[in-house]
Structure formats: structure tokens, C-alpha cells
Amino acid sequence: MHPKTPLPDYFSNCTHCGFCLAVCPTYKLTGDENNSPRGRLRLWSEEAAGRLPQDKWTDFYTDECVGCLACETACPAQVPYGELFEHTRHDHVSAGRSKPPLALRLAAAAVARPAWFNLALLPARFIRSLGLSIHRFLFKGRPALLQSTAAYARELMQQHRPTGPRVAFLTGCLMEAAFREINFATVRVLIENNVQVVIPEDQTCCGAFQEHSGLAGAEPLRAQNRRAFLPLDVDAVVSNSSGCGYSLGKSLAPERPVRDVLAFLGELGPVRRERAGSRARLYVDLPCHLVHGQKAAGIPQNVLDATGYSWELAPNARDCCGSGGVYNIQKPENARAILAGKSAFLNEAEGAPVILGTSNHVCMMQWHSAGATGLVTRPYEVSHIIQLLDPGAGFAVRATAPASAPC
Numbered sequence: 001m002h003p004k005t006p007l008p009d010y011f012s013n014c015t016h017c018g019f020c021l022a023v024c025p026t027y028k029l030t031g032d033e034n035n036s037p038r039g040r041l042r043l044w045s046e047e048a049a050g051r052l053p054q055d056k057w058t059d060f061y062t063d064e065c066v067g068c069l070a071c072e073t074a075c076p077a078q079v080p081y082g083e084l085f086e087h088t089r090h091d092h093v094s095a096g097r098s099k100p101p102l103a104l105r106l107a108a109a110a111v112a113r114p115a116w117f118n119l120a121l122l123p124a125r126f127i128r129s130l131g132l133s134i135h136r137f138l139f140k141g142r143p144a145l146l147q148s149t150a151a152y153a154r155e156l157m158q159q160h161r162p163t164g165p166r167v168a169f170l171t172g173c174l175m176e177a178a179f180r181e182i183n184f185a186t187v188r189v190l191i192e193n194n195v196q197v198v199i200p201e202d203q204t205c206c207g208a209f210q211e212h213s214g215l216a217g218a219e220p221l222r223a224q225n226r227r228a229f230l231p232l233d234v235d236a237v238v239s240n241s242s243g244c245g246y247s248l249g250k251s252l253a254p255e256r257p258v259r260d261v262l263a264f265l266g267e268l269g270p271v272r273r274e275r276a277g278s279r280a281r282l283y284v285d286l287p288c289h290l291v292h293g294q295k296a297a298g299i300p301q302n303v304l305d306a307t308g309y310s311w312e313l314a315p316n317a318r319d320c321c322g323s324g325g326v327y328n329i330q331k332p333e334n335a336r337a338i339l340a341g342k343s344a345f346l347n348e349a350e351g352a353p354v355i356l357g358t359s360n361h362v363c364m365m366q367w368h369s370a371g372a373t374g375l376v377t378r379p380y381e382v383s384h385i386i387q388l389l390d391p392g393a394g395f396a397v398r399a400t401a402p403a404s405a406p407c
Helices: 007-011 019-023 025-030 037-048 056-064 070-074 081-094 102-111 114-120 122-129 149-160 174-178 180-192 208-213 218-229 242-252 261-268 288-293 301-306 332-347 361-372
Strands: 166-170 196-198 236-239 258-260 281-284 310-313 354-358 381-384
Touching: 019 025, 019 037, 019 070, 025 332, 037 056, 037 081, 056 081, 070 081, 070 288, 102 114, 102 208, 114 122, 114 174, 122 174, 149 180, 149 196, 166 180, 166 242, 174 180, 174 361, 180 196, 180 261, 208 218, 208 242, 218 242, 236 242, 236 261, 242 258, 242 288, 258 261, 261 301, 332 361, 354 361, 361 381
Parallel strands: 166 196, 166 236, 236 258, 281 310, 281 354, 354 381
Antiparallel strands: none
């Protein structure tokens, strides 16, 4: 069961100031007060107090929320909206007031079994390894078909023998199963920057999928990850997915913070890629669970400079893209409308090529769909920022110093 929260105490924190309205994507879409954080909090508090009976409209407006957490950043009273929303969504699903689609229920069961999930998505990795994209969310890439990130990291650690900080790396469920080339790039970047990489093979899904969908099963995953990560002798736990990092951070707190890998690299001062003469331009979008969940200021400037590209923040970079974990599957029309406003600039953006960079694979899927569904009609690339720091596969096979000497 999802842990109970003293809802009335938290509801009383809301001063109804309305600051959340200006940042809420569903309120901006509809102009409906009930479709805003302030409106939802009022519905939930009235129902919790017994002054409002359960009805379809409360269920509807709860399901409409993207869960971007922008309202938490805007809130002067520090209402823990994300916690209240997660609690309410789980209650609605467990009571049958909301029912995620069968595909999401099956996926939630699958991500709790990483070996099976990796096997189930082998066809997706194969299709992507051919450089193909057959779905609006399936951006191109070349993931390893069979080698795991853990095995790859052991191979590179043995070859290069870095001597710097030691980190434990969360590989994620969907990232590892479908987009593991991003994980491989992360390992290469960390090791090139003299970081020792440890990947606990008994780690599991961070629980974000269950949090987003309202389904049960998150707590056993959190407990497993506590057993996997907390005993390790490391300087940091890092994640290359803002949503996964945010969720794992809640599991490991307060014993150990979880760092976004780009923030961690920013403190080290990453190796710079040189791209002399490139006409490409990088537009950086900031994932919601990075800036509103993890409360990060953004992606460090020295990290973005190290990509070697001319870059700038995308317009409305701190606004939600409509992904919301699984929101773009459950509410595709809303998600598309939110993305339409965010992605319109790409049609006129300067650069050859134009690169949309972010730090969350689920956001990458959403941004890819802008071209696949016709919102953006000119060519552009979608990339994780860590991939733009990547020394490339040649780093893994280059001649190195003798095994006894640090690389």
C-alpha cells in the first residue's frame, strides 16, 4: 500500500495566492481553475474533510495533472504538492476511481523484473541499432543488443583504471532496456574524467513508473535499491535521468543524496570536446524533475560549454514539455498541445544541424515526437547532453598504459 499522508495538515498550507497558475501547463491550456494546482488542492481538501462527495470531476482533474512539479517551485508556502498528488493518485487507482491502460499495468509489472524487461525490449534495441525509428517516441540510436551497462563498465574500468572519485551509477529500467547507448556514453564520459564507476547489479527500477501511474509496487523497489546502494563505499550515487534520479533520491534519503551526473561532472570540470568550424547550434531544455523535482539550478554552464557547441537555453526551457513520465501515453492530446507551444521555435531555429539537448530520456522521447507527428517540419536532432560530451566508442578500445598504471 502507498503510505498514508496527513492530508488536511498539508492542505492548510495553501494560501490560495495563485502563483501556481502561471506555471501550470494544464491551467494554461484550459483556463479552468479546477485544472490547476490550487483548484485540485481545493477539491482534494474538500473531499478529505467530507464536505465534497467523491465524483467524476475530482477524478478527472486529478488525472489531468502532468505532475511536472513547477507549482512547487512557484509556491511561497512550500506546499508539498508532489507528495499530495502522488498520494491522491495512488488512492484513486487502488479504489478503482482511475484505471491506467493495460499496457501501462503490464509495463509496471515488467520494470520490476529488470532481466525480463531487458529481454522484452530486445526487439526495440535491434530496431534502433539499425538506425530506424518506427514509433513517435522511439528516437534513433545504436544501443548494444546483449552487453549490459554493468559489463561494459567493468570492461572499461579494467582497461582505463581511473583513480578519481568513485560513483555508483543508476542505469534505470527503460534507459537500460531501450536506450542503453546513453548509459554507455555516460560510462565513457565518467571514466574519461577519471571517475571510477561502480554499477550494483542488484539495483532495480527506481519506482518512478509506479509513482507516475499510481500503481502499487514502488515500496519493494525502493527497499531493493536501498539494499543495493546504501552499503557501497562511494563518493556519490549518480543518475543520467532526472526523473529516475529524483525518485531514487527519495528512496535513499536522508542517508545518501543522489546526484545528477551532469551536476557531478560540472564540479569536476569535464573534458571539453572540440568542434572547430561547426555550424551546429544546441538548444537546451531543462527537465521538470531536474529543476522542480531535484531543485537544481539547471545544467552547469561549464558542462554545456564542454560540448563544444554554440548553445543557448531553448525558449521556455523550464516549462514542461508534456512528457510527465507516462502522461503523454495517458493524455496524448494534452501532451501534444503542451509540446506544440514548446517545440514551435525549432521550425525557425538557427543551426546546421539544430540539436535539442536535454538530460532525461523520457523528455527525449517527447521531443522526438514533435517531428514524428508534424509539430516540427524541419530536420533536427534530439540528444542527451551526456552524449555530446562522449569521447566515442574509440575511447573504449584505444591503446592504454600497462594495467598497473593509471590511465
